[in-house]
Amino acid sequence: MPTRIGAVAIIPAKDEAQRIAQTVVALAGLDVVLSVIVIDDGSTDNTADVAGASGAYVMRHPQSTGKAGAMTTGVEYADQLGYDQSPVLFADADLAATASALVDLVRPVLADEADLTIATLPPQQSAGGGSGRVVRLGREGIEAATGWTAKQPLSGQRCLNRAALEAATPFAPGWGVEVGMSIDVLRAGLRVVEVPVDLQHRVTGTDLRAKLHRAAQYRDVRQALRRRADR
Numbered sequence: 101m102p103t104r105i106g107a108v109a110i111i112p113a114k115d116e117a118q119r120i121a122q123t124v125v126a127l128a129g130l131d132v133v134l135s136v137i138v139i140d141d142g143s144t145d146n147t148a149d150v151a152g153a154s155g156a157y158v159m160r161h162p163q164s165t166g167k168a169g170a171m172t173t174g175v176e177y178a179d180q181l182g183y184d185q186s187p188v189l190f191a192d193a194d195l196a197a198t199a200s201a202l203v204d205l206v207r208p209v210l211a212d213e214a215d216l217t218i219a220t221l222p223p224q225q226s227a228g229g230g231s232g233r234v235v236r237l238g239r240e241g242i243e244a245a246t247g248w249t250a251k252q253p254l255s256g257q258r259c260l261n262r263a264a265l266e267a268a269t270p271f272a273p274g275w276g277v278e279v280g281m282s283i284d285v286l287r288a289g290l291r292v293v294e295v296p297v298d299l300q301h302r303v304t305g306t307d308l309r310a311k312l313h314r315a316a317q318y319r320d321v322r323q324a325l326r327r328r329a330d331r
């Protein structure tokens with residue numbers, strides 16, 4: 101059982117061997133992080149080994165189950181480790197050393213000033229290639245469902261207390277998890293707060309892989325919204 105007050109960090113990761121070590125070490129070094137869990141979701145590189153060697157608890161899916169699937173496994177693993185009452189911090193694997201800034205996301209939840217905090221990122225050092233189509237879909241969908249306008253509706257950097265986690269599960273599949281989570285937690289009447297956090301991640305470019313990523317995001321966000329329509 102945890103003796104300190106803090107959150108358990110959960111990182112869904114696929115093919116992140118280049119960055120996962122720095123991300124794990126940055127999070128593990130925070131006073132407000134009790135433990136770091138990495139769910140390797142069917143990587144074809146050695147993400148799992150690197151994460152384990154960096155001090156994380158690691159669980160590996162032999163096949164990819166999507167981001168939400170990895171997050172669900174992460175929560176189950178946290179519960180098994182005895183963190184079943186602790187807030188949860190979800191962090192993307194590609195934040196590298198900047199992940200240490202996530203302390204700013206955890207503090208308001210520990211202080212009971214918010215039930216769900218969501219990091220908004222500053223302008224990124226490398227330019228992105230997206231048109232913002234998925235961002236708009238997510239923002240407008242959350243707004244239609246709840247009246248709340250998200251600055252960065254797709255941000256995966258989120259800290260939830262147990263009331264918010266209860267409201268947010270089961271997660272919307274795949275890349276719909278963030279938009280579904282915001283709607284479900286708001287509809288439960290809980291406090292959702294966006295917090296600017298000084299983070300840098302790998303910006304998705306304009307190549308075919310990036311376009312496929314955005315297409316998959318669009319499909320999953322739309323599905324999350326459809327399943328929450330008229331409720």
Ligand SMILES: Nc1nc2c(ncn2[C@@H]2O[C@H](COP(=O)(O)OP(=O)(O)O)[C@@H](O)[C@H]2O)c(=O)[nH]1
Pocket residue numbers: 111112113114115116141164165166167168169170171191192193194256301302303304
């Ligand atoms: N579980 C799971 N996670 C993934 C998959 N693809 C990417 N990720 C992770 O999801 C997070 C966000 O992915 P990223 O490529 O940074 O997306 P972006 O920030 O939206 O451009 C990172 O931690 C990735 O390692 C996948 O197929 N399954």
Ligand SMILES: [Mg+2]
Pocket residue numbers: 192194301302303
């Ligand atoms: Mg990213």
